[in-house]
Amino acid sequence: xxxxxxxxxxxxxxxxxxxxxxxxxxxxxxxxxxxxxxxxxxxxxxxxxxxxxxxxxxxxxxxxxxxxxxxxxxxxxxxxxxxxxxxxxxxxxxxxxxxxxxxxxxxxxxxxxxxxxxxxxxxxxxxxxxxxxxxxxxxxxxxxxxxxxxxxxxxxxxxxxxxxxxxxxxxxxxxxxxxxxxxxxxxxxxxxxxxxxxxxxxxxxxxxxxxxxxxxxxxxxxxxxxxxxxxxxxxxxxxxxxxxxxxxxxxxxxxxxxxxxxxxxxxxxxxxxxxxxxxxxxxxxxxxxxxxxxxxxxxxxxxxxxxxxxxxxxxxxxxxxxxxxxxxxxxxxxxxxxxxxxxxxxxxxxxxxxxxxxxxxxxxx
Numbered sequence: 001x002x003x004x005x006x007x008x009x010x011x012x013x014x015x016x017x018x019x020x021x022x023x024x025x026x027x028x029x030x031x032x033x034x035x036x037x038x039x040x041x042x043x044x045x046x047x048x049x050x051x052x053x054x055x056x057x058x059x060x061x062x063x064x065x066x067x068x069x070x071x072x073x074x075x076x077x078x079x080x081x082x083x084x085x086x087x088x089x090x091x092x093x094x095x096x097x098x099x100x101x102x103x104x105x106x107x108x109x110x111x112x113x114x115x116x117x118x119x120x121x122x123x124x125x126x127x128x129x130x131x132x133x134x135x136x137x138x139x140x141x142x143x144x145x146x147x148x149x150x151x152x153x154x155x156x157x158x159x160x161x162x163x164x165x166x167x168x169x170x171x172x173x174x175x176x177x178x179x180x181x182x183x184x185x186x187x188x189x190x191x192x193x194x195x196x197x198x199x200x201x202x203x204x205x206x207x208x209x210x211x212x213x214x215x216x217x218x219x220x221x222x223x224x225x226x227x228x229x230x231x232x233x234x235x236x237x238x239x240x241x242x243x244x245x246x247x248x249x250x251x252x253x254x255x256x257x258x259x260x261x262x263x264x265x266x267x268x269x270x271x272x273x274x275x276x277x278x279x280x281x282x283x284x285x286x287x288x289x290x291x292x293x294x295x296x297x298x299x300x301x302x303x304x305x306x307x308x309x310x311x312x313x314x315x316x317x318x319x320x321x322x323x324x325x326x327x328x329x330x331x332x333x334x335x336x337x338x339x340x341x342x343x344x345x346x347x348x349x350x351x352x353x354x355x356x357x358x359x360x361x362x363x364x365x
Contacts, residue, residue, distance in 0.1 A: 045296035052301050052318065064319045066266065075265035076327065079258045083331035086254035087114060093158065093247035094134075098151040100240050101230050103142050113137045115335030122294055122332035131156065133339070150230040155244075160198040162248040163281035164191035166256065170277035177278050183309035190282035205231045256280050258331075262323045270311045271320070279306035296325060 091111045098105065116137065117130030134152050139145035168191060171177050178184050205227050234241045256276040263271035283302040287295030300321030307317045 041291065041293040045292040045294070045298075047297075049297040049300060049318075052297065052304065064315050064322070066319065072265045075261050076323070076330075079261035079265065079324075079327045080330045082254050082261060083258040083327060084334055086251050086258065087111070087118060087331070087334075089247050089251040089254065090114060090155075093244055093251060094151065094155045096240060096244045096247060097155045097158075097230070098138070100233050100237055100244075101147050101151050101154075103138065103144075103147055103151055105138065105141055109141065110138070112338040115332075116339040117335070118332040119335030119339045122328045123336070147230075150227045153227050154230050154234075157198060157201065158244055158248040159252065160194050160201075160285075162245065162252045163285055164194050166249070166252055166277050167191050167279070167281040170274045174274050174278060177275075177310075180309040183279075183306050186305060187279060187282050190285055194282075194285050202231060252281065252284075253277070255284070258327060259320075259324055262327050263320055266316060266319055266323060268307075268312055268316060268320060271307060275307070275310060279303075282306070294325060294328070299325065 088111065091107065091114045094114060095105075095107055095110050098110070113134050117132075117134040119130070120133050121130035131152050135145060135148045138151065139148040142148065167187060171187070178188075234244075257273065259280045260271060260273050260276040263276070279302075283299055283306065286302055287299040289298070292298045300318045303312075303317040303321045304314050307320065308314055312320070
């Protein structure tokens with residue numbers, strides 16, 4: 001059976017777009033592991049966690065790994081389920097950003113790519129993040145890795161806005177959390193620095209003297225130029241920007257609920273919803289620094305600092321950090337099938353891709 005003329009034109013356009021990509025700098029497949037980087041991150045995580053346990057005098061392994069109860073399993077299941085639902089809202093945020101940049105793919109396709117990325121980030125020992133998987137697979141579908149890079153990058157940047165805002169709202173509702181000494185200081189500083197960095201990045205990305213100077217360039221500069229065009233596009237679509245932020249708020253709030261459910265599994269009555277909202281966002285920011293494997297060790301240290309200030313014993317704070325890590329891994333296992341087979345079908349499988357022009361066209365006033 002011969003192809004329809006419209007399908008043939010779509011395939012020709014996609015082939016031309018792929019031909020423009022520098023395969024030497026961004027191949028069409030997920031990159032290979034740099035095992036030395038992976039080993040360094042693993043050593044840092046294990047060493048930092050061991051140092052944390054060793055330096056805290058009241059921490060015993062028996063307290064870190066308490067005897068599970070039937071209700072513990074129920075709350076863990078709730079935490080995992082909430083986290084999977086959070087992935088739906090994260091996909092919605094990514095889809096809204098992609099639509100603004102002129103990248104139109106079915107929601108189910110994006111959800112598959114996101115689950116595959118989360119599986120790589122949380123469940124697999126890799127030296128590259130799941131965002132790389134998302135960029136490559138979305139780029140394979142639409143034939144433009146630069147715009148896919150911009151879509152994922154801008155989607156991630158919204159988290160830098162939402163996380164501090166959620167924390168500040170919780171601090172406003174529980175003003176006593178501002179009187180916790182070092183824990184309060186680190187929380188506020190992390191939130192403020194995160195917002196300042198976000199403003200700086202958005203200024204540099206959106207200003208014509210910043211990333212705008214890279215328009216028309218080749219190589220890696222082309223990807224930063226795509227981010228510039230994406231930021232400009234949102235300037236002309238404030239309602240769309242509000243939708244992206246709203247989806248981001250829902251996503252991060254559900255992550256806080258997941259942390260609260262994990263705390264309930266351990267019987268930590270000191271950790272309520274507002275406690276998770278106040279202290280998990282700065283923890284999430286700090287644990288995402290490219291030092292530890294999956295934030296292991298860093299997350300537990302932050303929980304000791306923040307939750308210890310509200311009366312959680314050090315050993316139980318470490319236990320919560322490890323439980324949250326397990327919850328993240330279990331939730332990300334939903335992406336195993338997507339990682340195994342989701343990248344095989346490209347644009348032709350879904351009959352969708354880029355419509356309405358590139359990000360450059362959408363960004364035009």
